[in-house]
Amino acid sequence: MTTARFDGKAVLVTGADGFIGSHLAERLARDGARVRALCQYNSFGTRGWLDSLDPEIRDALEIVSGDVRDPHFVRDLAAGQALVFHLAALIAIPFSYAAPQSYVEVNVTGALNVLEAARRAGVERVVHTSTSEVYGTARTTPIAESHPLQGQSPYSASKIGADHMVEAYARSFDLPAVILRPFNTFGPRQSERAVIPTVIRQILDPACEDVRLGDLSPIRDFNYVEDVVDAFCRIALADGIDFGAAYNAGSGRAVTIGEMVEMVRGIAGADKPVVEEAARKRPAKSEVFELLADASRLHALTGWRSEIGLEAGLARTVDWWRAEIAAGRQRADSGYLV
Secondary structure, eight states: OOOOTTTOOOOEEEEESHHHHHHHHHHHTTTTTTEEHHHHHOOOOOOGHHHHHHHHHHHHHHEEEETOHHHHHHHHHHHHHEEEEOOOOOOOOHHHHHHHHHHHIIIIIIIHHHHHHHHTOOOOOEEEEOOOOOOOOOOSSSOOOOOOOOSSSSHHHHHHHHHHHHHHHHHHHOOEEEEEEEEEEEEEEETTHHHHHHHHHHHHHTTOOOOOESOOOOOEEEEEHHHHHHHHHHHOOOSSSTTTTEEEESSSSSEEEEHHHHHHHHHHHHHOOOEEOOOOOOOOOOOBBBBBBBHHHHHHHHOOOOOHHHHHHHHHHHHHHHHHHHHHHOOOOOOSSS
């Protein structure tokens, strides 16, 4: 992990109430940053996963509720910040088929608002969050940043648009903005919209007689959330950045969804049957069948590697879910969390 160099830095994290965002805000606060944490506004007054943090860490955050779609709000939000980590996004791929315009408004327009606000605020660096989904089904593996971008879902198309906006702001306005492109991230706090928590919860939940999934054949490069957060921290501090460009963050190891399920069943000591349901599968031309990262560019720049192995990360995540289920905790997903 990186040595903390955030002491006293004013840092904005959008999407801080989400999965990766909450882990990143927590890490930055522990490293001494002055963190302004943006949560999506809701009328319940809840702040996503930030509400679950240790009170000492939560109280150290400046938590702000709002919406990245409002350019005036975002301009004020970015004022006085040295670093901006932009993670706020709509991420659920299935919902993007039902409501594609909302993905453009949040993911593309929201990114534009953050970039423009950062430009006006004169920030030192923007780290924009991309996704391995922008590559679509791999033409060659492992996937380097030079791989063509393929919009195989409205979600991935919106993230491609946001990535190009980062490139445009770096080229047009010399904005010091960089794109971090994590491959599939997993760990505690992740929504069941993602496959690993879906599998773990069904395996551990006594109310589930079986494990219901879509296609088991797609191949994924899974990375534990602490490693991905470390990639964010390293690229935010690195010298020699190619601004406007993307850097992959992935382990370089991939397994099928079916193989991952077998790992979880072994860790959990369960033998529930697995049922493939057609309703859970993506449209055939939209499914991304293989994602395997070439992260050599990020490693050369920062020394980053994915250090926590898949099995160890799954074991930690299973333990977290056991505790959640045992405590009977229920958390509703909020809209735009990463």
